[in-house]
Amino acid sequence: MPARLFLSSGDLVADRRFDFARDLQLKGDLAAAADLLLQATELAPGFASAWFTLGEIREQLGERDAAIAAFRKAQDADPEDRHGASLHLMLLGAQELSAMPQAYVRALFDQYAPKFETALVDDLGYRGPALLFKAVLAARLAVRKPAFFKRAIDLGCGTGLAATAFAKEVDHFIGIDLSPRMIEQARSTGLYAELEVADMLDGLWCKPDTSANLILAADAMVYLSDLAPLLCEVRRVLVAGGLLAFTAETHGGDGVILGEGLRYAHGASYVRECVRDAGLTLSRCEDLSARNEDNVPVPGLVVVATKS
Ligand SMILES: C[S@@+](CC[C@H](N)C(=O)[O-])C[C@H]1O[C@@H](n2cnc3c(N)ncnc32)[C@H](O)[C@@H]1O
Numbered sequence: 001m002p003a004r005l006f007l008s009s010g011d012l013v014a015d016r017r018f019d020f021a022r023d024l025q026l027k028g029d030l031a032a033a034a035d036l037l038l039q040a041t042e043l044a045p046g047f048a049s050a051w052f053t054l055g056e057i058r059e060q061l062g063e064r065d066a067a068i069a070a071f072r073k074a075q076d077a078d079p080e081d082r083h084g085a086s087l088h089l090m091l092l093g094a095q096e097l098s099a100m101p102q103a104y105v106r107a108l109f110d111q112y113a114p115k116f117e118t119a120l121v122d123d124l125g126y127r128g129p130a131l132l133f134k135a136v137l138a139a140r141l142a143v144r145k146p147a148f149f150k151r152a153i154d155l156g157c158g159t160g161l162a163a164t165a166f167a168k169e170v171d172h173f174i175g176i177d178l179s180p181r182m183i184e185q186a187r188s189t190g191l192y193a194e195l196e197v198a199d200m201l202d203g204l205w206c207k208p209d210t211s212a213n214l215i216l217a218a219d220a221m222v223y224l225s226d227l228a229p230l231l232c233e234v235r236r237v238l239v240a241g242g243l244l245a246f247t248a249e250t251h252g253g254d255g256v257i258l259g260e261g262l263r264y265a266h267g268a269s270y271v272r273e274c275v276r277d278a279g280l281t282l283s284r285c286e287d288l289s290a291r292n293e294d295n296v297p298v299p300g301l302v303v304v305a306t307k308s
Contacts, residue, residue, distance in 0.1 A: 005083055005107050009010050009044035017043070021269075030057050030303050041073070048078035052085055059088065061177055068094045082107045084103050087262045097258060100223050102178055102199055109158070109179035116182065120219075120291065128218040128247045128290035129165035131302045136166075136214070136245050139283045139304040145241070149214040150158025153207070153237070155200040155230075159185035160192065170214065178201035200224075204233040217246035219290055222263035225256050227271070231278035231305075238307040244280060247290040248301045261293065271303060280305040 006016055021036035037054040041047050048150055055070035067088070074085035080103035087104070089095035112119070120126040121184050141146040150171045154162050157175030166173075175186050183195050196203050200220065215234050224230060250276040251257055251265040259265050268285065275282050284304040289297035 005049070005111065007047075007049045007078065007082065009040070009047035011044040011047075014040040014044035014047055014050070016283055018047070018053070021050075021053065025053070025057060030061055033057055034061070046077045048074050048083060054085040055085060055088060059092070064092060068092055075145075084108075084262060085256065090258050091260070091262075094220075097225055097256060099225055100264075105223055106178045106180075108121045109177075110181040113159065113179065113181035113185050116185070117161065121161075124291040124293065126161075126219070126291045129162040130292055131247060131288050132162065132216060132218055132245045133165045134278065135284050135286065135302045135304050136169075136243060139243060139245075139306070142283070143306075149243075151212050152214040152216060153204070154214045155203070155217040156223065157186050157192070157195070158182045158218075158220075160189040162216050162218040163189065163191040165273065166214075166216070176200050201230050201233060202254055204230070204237055207237045209236055210239045210242075213239055213242045215242070217244075219247055221248045221266065223245050225258075225264050227266065227274045228277060231274050231280065235278045235280055235307055242307050243283070244303075244305045244307075246303050248303065249289075249290075250299050250301050252289075252299075265299070266301070268301060271301060275303070275305045278305075279307075281308050 017036050017040040018287045021033040024033035034054055034057045037050045040050040047209055051070050051074035055067050055074055058067035058070055066292040071088045074083055075081055081101035082103045083105035086095055086101055088196040090097055136306055137147050147169050149169060152170040152173050158179045163173045172193045174196050175192040176196045177183050178199055180197050183197050186192055187195055249263055250268055254267045255270050257265050272282060284308045286302045288302045289300040
């Protein structure tokens with residue numbers, strides 16, 4: 001996992017109390033840690049990292065209301081919400097399911113970037129790009145078309161694992177990602193003709209109509225609660241006959257939920273509906289897991305949709 005985000009309070013004594021509190025938290029003395037964090041916030045009331053950690057500890061202690069109060073303070077102290085306090089509020093049922101804060105995603109993956117591939121591929125058995133590759137080949141075979149794509153867009157491209165999988169089948173790869181550090185890693189692969197630090201929906205908005213033959217999103221939809229606006233833009237940007245291929249995490253029910261791992265899971269019927277409502281045709285939707293958690297495959301979908 002990435003290093004923990006720490007935003008200094010600007011007050012040396014408060015920061016030191018925070019460090020002691022973290023030591024206590026890691027040793028399991030949660031009550032003493034919470035006490036020290038409260039002292040730190042008395043010294044520095046806008047200390048987002050202390051409020052956020054206090055929220056987590058109170059969550060661990062089963063003190064729901066107190067946890068909610070601390071996460072709200074963390075949000076107030078850092079309106080960009082780099083710690084993702086709003087996600088904890090959603091999990092605690094104190095906030096409606098909504099979009100993931102962009103600053104949280106950026107901070108998470110900027111910290112993750114140097115060890116991302118080792119952590120994901122080696123530790124979690126990540127196989128999203130390989131699954132997408134197989135699904136795209138099968139979809140093209142089914143309509144007797146070659147699996148060669150002039151222009152492809154890789155949404156949430158990360159370090160470039162999807163471009164690596166599709167390198168021989170794509171002429172011109174465009175990568176879009178929120179995290180500048182992930183984009184740096186992607187650049188070093190030399191596989192992308194264009195790379196953009198941007199939100200994937202904003203990035204697509206700037207693309208001309210019918211300008212892409214293939215759009216990929218490998219393990220990126222898990223950071224998007226509402227797929228509908230993105231799929232509408234995908235339809236606009238794809239050429240007729242173009243493909244969208246993505247992995248998603250899923251759950252047994254309907255609609256979208258936020259999982260304990262702070263990733264959204266999309267119900268299969270929700271995904272089918274979004275694809276249909278966007279005016280795309282579902283070519284494949286398979287129950288396949290892109291990664292493990294605690295050595296158990298996480299329920300997932302591999303989806304290929306076509307613009308007719
Ligand atoms: C788990 S990584 C997957 C990276 C890559 N697609 C792969 O298969 O290895 C998710 C990536 O999506 C990016 N991301 C998440 N939400 C995003 C958004 N709204 N717009 C653009 N990129 C996003 C993250 O910064 C991260 O690099």
